[in-house]
Amino acid sequence: MQINGRQHGDWTHYAIDSDLTAAADAWQVSLGLPGGVFPADVEPGAMVKVLVGDETVLLGRIDDISHSVAAGSHQLALSGRDLAGMLLDCSAPLFTGKGMTLQDVLDNVVRPLGISQIRVDAKAKGQIEKINVDPGNSAWDVLTRAAQANGLAAWFDPDGTLVVGGPDYSRPASARLILRRDGKGNNVLSLAETRSHAQRHSELTLLGQGHGQAQTAGRHAMRYQVFDSDVCYHKPLIQVEPDAASQAELAARADKMLADARLAGYTLAATVAGHRDSRGKLWTPGQRIEVESEPHGINGVYFLMARAFEGGRGQGSITRLTLKEDKCWIPAMRAGQQSGAKHVA
Incomplete structure (x- = not known):
């Protein structure tokens, strides 16, 4: 592990997570300090590069440091997240944008937080008709909403590159x-x-409406229904979507909810x-x-x-x-x- 560019090793325990469905990947390490010397460059917020052998598996920052002393024991424990932690912890700028594209969100919300390496893996054409960023909305919230509008997801590669894309199902089993x-x-x-089957339903019905704009009338009485034939007993769910831009967006939300339930x-x-x-x-x-x-x-x-x-x-x-x-x-x-x-x- 490199902390502010300096190598540290011989950890008594380490755990390094990576999960495509988690907002931020976590890591933690612990080390005994029998000599009682605390590394001077280890501080909360320090940049960290986690390696397995010579290969980088995570780039992020230290969140927490625990330095404990007891009879016969002197321990140092560090934990943190990858660079997605910055997007989770930081509020998005307060603005309202109409027809915001994914690229608009990347330029105005993500890059100002120091995320410079970005790759969009799929051709994204979708637009969000209107984004209202309220106080307290995180940058990650806005990014994931823009990604989902294009049928994509967001995650960080081990080298710190933000990827907006999806799985390659044409890739052979490795x-x-x-x-x-x-x-x-x-x-x-x-x-x-x-x-x-805790999160699965035999039928899912979304009832949607959308707010009117200056030159666009409000949308009402939208309805979309999808069925999961693998749930062979009656288990319906009806949900209201208060801000759906179109019938197509309502359908996309229903399909995603069905897929998420199946995934779980x-x-x-x-x-x-x-x-x-x-x-x-x-x-x-x-x-x-x-x-x-x-x-x-x-x-x-x-x-x-x-x-x-x-x-x-x-x-x-x-x-x-x-x-x-x-x-x-x-x-x-x-x-x-x-x-x-x-x-x-």
Whole structure:
């Protein structure tokens, strides 16, 4: 780990998260200080580069420092987030923009906070008819709203680049996880499957209206309905959307809610030794991974949504992988509709 450009190592414990659905990736490290010497350059707000070997896995700042002394113990613990923490912590400027594009938001909200490396991975044409930034709205709130208007998501790459884009479902699976009863070829320490209908509904109905503008009449009585045929019992949800710009925007919101519920409804949690896959590459969210598990009756491709590196001095390094149903996160990034769903406008 580099703190303000100075190398620090030999941590007694470390944990480094990366999650495409979390606003900011977190990290934490701890170190014993038997000599009682506190590093002078370690301060809250200091820039941090977290490395695994020679590869950068996170760029951010120190949020918290805990320096504790007890009988026979002298400990230093640091924790923080990647650069998304700045966008979460800082309020967006107070302005009202009509027809704001994604690029407008990046130029007027994101860049002034010191985020200079930005990449838009998909062609974004969508406009938000009107953005009202109220006191207390964070820069991250405004950014994610603009991204979602274009059917995209926002996250930070390990090198500190803000990416606005989505998954590449055309990419072939890059790794394979195996759990067989006879143990041959097994490469996972544990694998847990969780299925849930807690957030899923058999039918979702959105009722929308939109505020009128100087040259545009208000929109009323908009309605969009979508069905999840995998929920084979009656479990309806009706929700009011008070500020929908159009029928198309209402439909996009309904589709996203259905996809988010489906995403939350299935998780594969795997633990593997080390931090690299069979190709020697660091595990990275966004990978498509083949999973074969005889005990679970699984043999298919899944999407790596999150990973957490853990280890430290005298400990074996492990990686916790969170896998989701493939082609479910931001389904608009692929051709066709999500299987198991149908729409009625």
